[in-house]
Amino acid sequence: MRQHGGTQRPGEKCFAGGVLVALLLSLLPWQALAADRGAWAAYVNYVVGDSVTYGGKGYDCRQPHQSLPGWEPPNVPALWLEKTGSVDVQAPTAPTGLTAPSKTANSVSLTWNGSTDNVGVTGYEVFANGGASAVATTPGATSVTVSGLTANMTYTFTVKARDAAGNRSAASSAFSVTTNPPSTDTQAPTAPASLRSTGTTSTSVSLAWNASSDNQGVTGYEVFTNGGSTAAATTTGATSVTVSGLSANTSYSFTVKARDAAGNRSAASAALSVKTQTAPVGEVPSKILVGYWHNFDNGSGFIRLRNVSPKWDVINVSFAEPTSGATGGTIGFTPYNSSEADFKADVAYLQSQGKKVIISIGGANGQVRLETATARTNFVNSMGAIIEKYGFDGMDIDFEGHSLSLDAGDADFKNPRTPVVTNLISAIRALRDRFGAKFLLTMAPETFFVQLGYAFYGGSCISCDNRAGAYLPVIYAVRDILSWLQVQDYNSGPIIGLDDQYHTMGNADFHVAMTDMLLAGFPVGKNPNNVFPALRPDQVAIGLPANNNAGGGYTAPAEVQKAVNALVKGIPVGSYTLRSNVANNKGFRGLMSWSVNWDAFANYEFTNSHRPYLDSLK
Structure with a gap:
């Protein structure tokens, strides 16, 4: 089983370059899914376990590759194995x-x-x-x-x-x-009245106003800040909205315009000036860099915790792991190459510099399955003791492998009944209640456990791996207390996006498509009656490997920044069309990386490239 981000523990064999990538491709859990890719086509990235049809026959992919003309399955038996059983070649009836x-x-x-x-x-x-x-x-x-x-x-x-x-x-x-003739409606709605603030934080302002009127009907409103021409937020008819992604202790001038179905805009409302609150001491910035710090040495080099790059805002100590087997629930943590006193002092030192230090649970070696109430209690008690002992600011759930799965028939992510899921939800809430509202809660699932749930949901898809989308009920159940989600956009197979196309890791397109799913929401298992709702933009970060040594799917900084520009500025990447609202996406939280150690190993390419870029977005 692979490590989070391609780590190796002491004593494990270390693979280089393409050999490591090939090994990861052969071991990833989605390989067991045998994804059905439909009719064979050229210029498609296929992976081991994919199934295609060609010439009325079915084929299974034997080696990962990008198809080319002339590489049709019958022509390249080294790449494709003909199925011996029946294959679905029957088309649906015509609508x-x-x-x-x-x-x-x-x-x-x-x-x-x-x-x-x-x-x-x-x-x-x-x-x-x-x-x-x-x-x-x-x-x-x-x-x-x-x-x-x-x-x-x-x-x-x-x-x-x-x-x-x-x-x-x-x-x-x-x-x-x-289609109807061009609209003859040239009458604009009346200007919204009584614009007012209903609440502020250090990064947001909530606004409300009185409804406009129109001869045909108002269809929505647009909110503008500081006289800008691009809307900072929009509604489809509601007379209230929260504008996020703002700077602390800063005055903003807001106006609102109404629009109708013919595209007529009203005059602007009277301007309203609102000042955001002062940021509390130690509050997490609006744009963050999150880095995982190794509590082991895997060849990337050991760094004393207090000596991590100051460009990181949040440091995830990885990992706390089970001490009583995967199902016992008891978690332990012992600082590597440090005394407990020195490690506590290092945590306190970073916190004095305005950093947040979080304990991450799991990783690929740390399988945790809370199958019973006893395991749940052991988890809460042991994690609570670790957090109190070292003074951590929160916890990160990094369950991989077989830690989360869904029982057959557990198809409603909003009302899960699988014990390993419901017990984890209960344990998370118990720890949050114990440590209070300032306790940070983050998660770092793989795409297999989140975005794959759009195409296949493990509880309702008989032919799927029962882990597909298994994080979704957990995320949904704790979304009110979730600080941010940092999906690992690496070590991933091709994933279907909201455009119903496969997207392959390592480029801006992949990050845009995967992140857009979280910002727009999506029907789980493509069931339009079972929609996973969008997360707030400040609850979404992109997870990345710091360099090629850190895992498959390394993306050059320029490509990463192209992806973020597409999400928060609307600058297109290829042919993909955003489903989320660019005006609202300005609150996008930032970037996570595996890892602090691999970044230092690569002469700080990740932090040196992305710190000034994120600062420019504030």
Whole structure:
């Protein structure tokens, strides 16, 4: 089992470069999933365990590779093994009853009757005017609104159904509809009145106002700060909003405008000046660098805790680990290469410098399964004692491997019933109650346990690994006390994003797609009735390896910053379209890295590159 971020403990064999990456690819837990990638296509990254169809036959991937023309499965038996059993090559039936219940000058709402399939329909694709590329897709819903159309223009739509094996149905019967003429509504809404502040923190201001009126109807509001032309926050009709990502002890001037369906904007409301609160002593900055500090030496070099780079805001001491087996619940921690007195002094020293020091639990070697109430009690008592003994500011949940999984049929992430999940939730809340509101709670799951839950959810997907998405019920249950989530965007297989495309680690596209899922929310298991809600932007950080030695998926600083620019400034990366609101994403928390030690090993490339960049975003 791999270590968090590719660490090795003393005595383990250390692999270099591509050999390490290949080994990680062969051992990652998602390999057991045998992901069904549908019809084989060129220029796709395939990994061991992927299944494809080609020429009416099924194939399993034998080696990770990017496909090229001429590498069709029958041509390269070294890469693909033909399945000997049955393969799903039956396409769904064509959708029927395509119609448009409503339309505007720039959009058409479509509905249709669902298709049937021998295994199951997984989604639909909508095409316009005979085009080869879908203008809209759904994860299973039989309705969609196609927007961005031209007024008074006739469009001919068709719909195709698809299944998990990638089979597409024949197109539905074509349906033609003409968008409405250009709107004649030129009357703007009235300006919002009585803009007021309903609360402040050191980084946010909550605002409310009286509703505007309009001859056709108000569709939303836009909030502007300091006379800017780009909205800092928007609503779809609500007359209140919280603007986050602000600086402490700073005055801001706010105005609000109303808009209607024709795009008319009202005059601005009267300006309101509000000052944010002074930051409490020791408060975590709005933009942070989080680094894991090794409580062991794996070849990256030992650093005394007090000697970590001052550019880190939060230091995660890794790891506290079980002392009584994975299911006993008792956790222990002994400082490496340090006396207890010196380690306590180092923690206090960093805290005196305004840093936060957190104890991280688990890692790949530290499997923790709280299967019983006794294990839960042991966990709470032992972790509480460790936190009190060393004066840690909080705890980080870094459960990997088989620590979290879902029982068969546990399909509702909002109401989980699997003991290892419910006991962990209870234990986290008990420790938070014990240490109070300033106690930091963070989590560092792998993409397998979070974003993979969009395509496959372990409790409801019979053919999936029961660990897929298993962090989701924990995150949801403690989201009110969660300081931030720092998903490991590394040592990951290709993951399906909200665009229903696979994204591969090591570039800006991957970080944008994975982070956008957390900022926008997503239907779990592609079930539109089971949506994991978006986290606040200040609850989201991106996890990265400090360099190539630290793990698979290293991303150069320039690519990382391209990703953050896309999220918080709206500067596009490739063809991916954000689902989250750029104006709200300014509160994005920052970057996490495995690790402090590997950063120092690489002459501080990570901290020297990203510290000034994050400071520029404040």
